[in-house]
Amino acid sequence: MPEATGVLVVGDSIDGELSPTSRELLAVGRRxxxxxxxxxxxxxxxxxxxxxSQQAIAFGADKVYAVTHPLLAEAQVELSLAALDSLCREAxxxxxxxxxxxxxxxxxxxxxxxxxxxLAQDCLEVSIDQETRTLLANRPVYGGNAVAVVSxxxxxxxxxxxxxxxxPADPDSSRQGEVVSFPVELDDSQAxxxxxxxxxxxxxxxxxxxxxxxxxxxxxxxxxxPFQDLEELAKLLGGAVGASRAAVDSxxxxxxxxxxxxxxxxxPDLYITVAISGASQHLAxxxxxxxxxxINKDAEANIFKEARYGVIGDWEQVVPAFAExxxxxxxx
Amino acid sequence: MPVNIAVLAKQVIDPEMPxxxxxxDDTAKSVVPPASIPPVVNGFDENAVEAALQIKDSQEAxxxxxxxxxxxxxxxxxxxxxxxxxxxxxxxxxxxxxTIDSFFTAQVLTSAINKLGGFDLIICGRxxxxxxxxxxxxxxxxxxxLSTVALGKKVDVAGDKVSVERVTPDGYEVVEAPLPxxxxxxxxxxxxxxxxxxxxxxxxxxxxxxxxxxxxxxxxGQLEPRVTLxxxxxxxxxxxxxxxxxxxxxxxxxxxxxxxxxxxxx
Ligand SMILES: Cc1cc2nc3c(=O)[nH]c(=O)nc-3n(C[C@H](O)[C@H](O)[C@H](O)COP(=O)(O)OP(=O)(O)OC[C@H]3O[C@@H](n4cnc5c(N)ncnc54)[C@H](O)[C@@H]3O)c2cc1C
Numbered sequence: 001m002p003e004a005t006g007v008l009v010v011g012d013s014i015d016g017e018l019s020p021t022s023r024e025l026l027a028v029g030r031r032x033x034x035x036x037x038x039x040x041x042x043x044x045x046x047x048x049x050x051x052x053s054q055q056a057i058a059f060g061a062d063k064v065y066a067v068t069h070p071l072l073a074e075a076q077v078e079l080s081l082a083a084l085d086s087l088c089r090e091a092x093x094x095x096x097x098x099x100x101x102x103x104x105x106x107x108x109x110x111x112x113x114x115x116x117x118x119l120a121q122d123c124l125e126v127s128i129d130q131e132t133r134t135l136l137a138n139r140p141v142y143g144g145n146a147v148a149v150v151s152x153x154x155x156x157x158x159x160x161x162x163x164x165x166x167x168p169a170d171p172d173s174s175r176q177g178e179v180v181s182f183p184v185e186l187d188d189s190q191a192x193x194x195x196x197x198x199x200x201x202x203x204x205x206x207x208x209x210x211x212x213x214x215x216x217x218x219x220x221x222x223x224x225x226p227f228q229d230l231e232e233l234a235k236l237l238g239g240a241v242g243a244s245r246a247a248v249d250s251x252x253x254x255x256x257x258x259x260x261x262x263x264x265x266x267x268p269d270l271y272i273t274v275a276i277s278g279a280s281q282h283l284a285x286x287x288x289x290x291x292x293x294x295i296n297k298d299a300e301a302n303i304f305k306e307a308r309y310g311v312i313g314d315w316e317q318v319v320p321a322f323a324e325x326x327x328x329x330x331x332x
Numbered sequence: 333m334p335v336n337i338a339v340l341a342k343q344v345i346d347p348e349m350p351x352x353x354x355x356x357d358d359t360a361k362s363v364v365p366p367a368s369i370p371p372v373v374n375g376f377d378e379n380a381v382e383a384a385l386q387i388k389d390s391q392e393a394x395x396x397x398x399x400x401x402x403x404x405x406x407x408x409x410x411x412x413x414x415x416x417x418x419x420x421x422x423x424x425x426x427x428x429x430x431t432i433d434s435f436f437t438a439q440v441l442t443s444a445i446n447k448l449g450g451f452d453l454i455i456c457g458r459x460x461x462x463x464x465x466x467x468x469x470x471x472x473x474x475x476x477x478l479s480t481v482a483l484g485k486k487v488d489v490a491g492d493k494v495s496v497e498r499v500t501p502d503g504y505e506v507v508e509a510p511l512p513x514x515x516x517x518x519x520x521x522x523x524x525x526x527x528x529x530x531x532x533x534x535x536x537x538x539x540x541x542x543x544x545x546x547x548x549x550x551x552x553g554q555l556e557p558r559v560t561l562x563x564x565x566x567x568x569x570x571x572x573x574x575x576x577x578x579x580x581x582x583x584x585x586x587x588x589x590x591x592x593x594x595x596x597x598x
Contacts, residue, residue, distance in 0.1 A: 078480075102501050106482040109434070109467040113474035118435060118558025121465050136562065141432070141463050142363060143347055145354045148432055148463075149563035153556065192479035193509035196495075201503040209501070213598075237598060245519065255485070255520045256502050261464065262518065264501065270597055280351065291597055293588070294573070302351060310573045311588050317581025318588070325589030326598060 004155040006039040007032050008065075008093035010084060010107070011056060012075070013046060018055035021099035023168035028126055028161060029097050030060040030169065032135070035128040038094065039063060043087055043182075045080055047073045057177035060169055065091065065182040072184075076191045077106055083184045085114050090182075093156050095135050097126070100160040108160040117154035123161045135159060143261055144280035144287075164267045164288055201254045203231075206240045208257065213239030213270045216259055216286075219246035220275025220296070220315065227253055230274060233323045236330060242266065242286075244276045260285035274315050278303025295319065334392035335489050337384045338451040339417065340441055340469060341377035341399050343409055346370070347461035354566070361564045362430075363462070373411050376457025379517045381412040382524035383455050383487045391489065394418045396448065400428050400440050406540070413535035414527035420540035421448070427545050432463050433557040438471030443548040445476065453494055454514040458483055466516075473514035481507045485520035 009029045011022035026042065033040035041063040042056045053064040067083050080103075088096065088111070098108040100122050112119035120126070120137035124147070129136050135157040141148045152158070208214060215234045217227055227241065234241045242264070243257040259266055261284035271289035275296060276282060283306055286292065294307035295318050304310045311318050346369050355364040365371065373381075384395045395417040399409060404422055413420055423444050431437075445451065456469035473480040485504060486497035494513045497504045499520050509515075527535070576591050578584030592598045 102483075105466060106470065106480075109470040110474050110480070112467070112558075113435075113438070113471040118433070119467060120559065121467060140567075141564075142345075142354070143461060143464065145351065145566065146356060146363065147565055147567050148561055149565075150432060151560050151562055153558055153560060193481050193507050195505045195507050197506040198500075199503045199505065207502075249519060249523070254503075255499055262458065270592075279348075281347070291595075292571075293592070295585075295588075304573045304575075305569050306571055307573045308571060309588065309591060310575050311577075311581075311584045312575065313581040313584050318585040321582035321585030322589050323585075325586040329589055329593050330598065 004092045004094040006041055006093050007036070007095045007097065008088070008091060008156070009040070009042040009061070010096060010098040011042040011044050011052070012103070013044060013049070013052040016048070016051055018052040018059065020168070021101055021163045022056065023059050024163065024166040025097045025099055025161060026056065026060040027169045028166050032095055032126065032128050033062075035130065036094065036133060041065060041091065041093065043067055043084065045072045045075070045083055053179045055171070057175050058171040058173045060175070062177050064177065064179045066179055067182045067184055069184055069186050071186045071188060071191075075103065077103065078191050078193065079186055081107060081110055081114065082186060082190050084111055086184055087182055088115055088156055094133070096156045096158040098158065098160045100162050104160055108158060112158050115156065117156060117158060118152040120150050120152060120159040123159045124165050126159050126161060140284060144284040162265060164265050201256060203241065203257070205235070206238070208240045208242050208259075209264050209266055211240035211266070212268055213237045213272075214242050214259075214266055214268045215239060215272045215274065216242035216244065216276060217247055217274045218244040218276030219250065221247065221252070224252040226315070229319055229323070233319065233326070236323060236326050237270075239268070239270070244282050273303055273307070274319060276303055277301050278306055334394050335387060336452045337387060337393055337395045338445060338448070338454045339377065339380045339384050339395060339397045339412065340454065340456045340472070341381065341397050341409075341412060342374045342460045343371050343399060343401055343404055344374045344460055344462045346372045347375070356564055356566060361561050371405055371408055373408060374457055374460045376459060376461075376518060378412075378457075378524040379519055379521045380455040380457045381415055381417060383484065383515070383517050383521055385416045385525065387487065387489050388416065396421060396451070398441060398444055399423065400437055401430065402426055402428055409540070410535045410538070411527060413538050414531040415525055416531055420538065422540045422542045423548065424542055425545040430462065431557065432465065432561045433559045434465050434467035434471055435558040436555055438468045438475060439550060439554045440548065441468065442472050442475045443550045444543060445472070447543070447548060450512065452511045453489060454478070455487065456514065456516045458516045458518045469514060469516045476514075479509040479513045480515070481509050481513065482516045484515050484517045487515050487517065
């Protein structure tokens, strides 16, 4: 292997555009590359990559590895993995950054093991230790009850970064960078697992992960019906409805509603929790919200430690009156 | 031929313990197990046991549970047996510490899997609730070169294929993979079954197989840790919560709306 150098962001595109997560990773990667005095590259996999390549340069990349292959159009994980494995071996980056998205959750550990190196999982913060020129990563452990600072002994040092933690840089379309085509040899038989059917069960309206306002319900709601009230409240506010895992596990709402460590990471301007205790695993998915409001009957509930505004009370009394007042206030 | 299934399960500190009981030993850089709260089988691993037993409900299958650690609470680790699993293999050694490095753990588990002659299907919880690494299962799959499906909520075996309903951000997809395969499962799989009285009796009589490091042929070069823990701390939350009050609950709800309006939040 050649001497390792530079930072590689594992990028992706959605509907022909550079994904939001890739933009965030380029901001983190830019800082790390500057601290190292080395290059920032991004890999993009697919069949048509012109638009996202130019966007990647505008968002901070010095080099784009355009990994094109007809088989990569579908983003099958084993094919992506094979392509990234050969890219990492050939380009020999010092640091690799992957988004801990739904795909990244599978891709990052498998890539690390395939390369025989370590992975800092689900990082909230990555930086370069100038002295050793190694990566330092802060990552929540024990459901967010603690934070671990880890370093990695082998190169490439791979970090999976939690989405929506870093802000993308402002794009600069005058930035210069090069697009290098990286041919890979792939064979259909490498894709051993096959998707045979896709079922969507998401609620109508605004997507939970994009909503500016989210109203979430927990176990204290006691059943599926009260979620109707939350849906109405969310509609009034132009927002979406989420839930704690306890509500999902009880079967009151589909799994796609779950906010938290093993659910969705959301960063709305306003996050209203109703009858949610505020377990660290729940907060892991919403602590980046600008303002958290908690409605809970237990004054000792942990959610009040994270909330900006709180009401101690029974949701059955608080929520209808709150919704009514919101209706009046937002009508004029 | 019965389907030969392995479940990888970890003993962890109870993640639902009160936050006030959560303590860190700064010098050891580790979490202090709370004295009065017994450990549990990692929740997602119980989902994995349930997934394996659901397969066993509908066809001939054997379920072997493997776990690595320095010491075990036997009554805790026998829970999968009392739910209906057939065998328990404990990989127990002072050197099998619970570190943040998944590489080591995956190597130890892989050695044991190989020593047992391999499996048609390995089912694992998506992640352990202590280090939240979500790496060991996928690592085992990579080392063994198995086909892999992550984040299942339903797992079926038909002939030489596994069919998995895989959780996606907006629903699920049905994924098929050839055996031998490794599947990770999530809580969407549903409540694991409760041990039956008969199961508990059978589990009491069963003796786990216990293997130490020297029982497992491991490649020393593969045991170098890949991830080093530099520091471990409890994050401080600084948020000051403004409590909005009212004459009664309904009034507090109205006041809340007014307060949010005043602060230009709604
Ligand atoms: C590995 C792991 C991963 C996890 N991942 C997630 C995750 O992604 N997301 C997640 O949410 N959880 C997750 N959890 C679960 C988490 O630990 C908690 O168990 C869960 O968040 C609790 O949900 P809850 O707050 O709705 O329920 P509870 O903790 O039971 O809280 C219910 C709250 O409702 C209040 N209440 C009851 N009645 C009323 C009323 N009438 N009016 C007002 N308030 C009322 C109570 O005071 C209480 O505070 C995970 C756990 C583990 C171990």
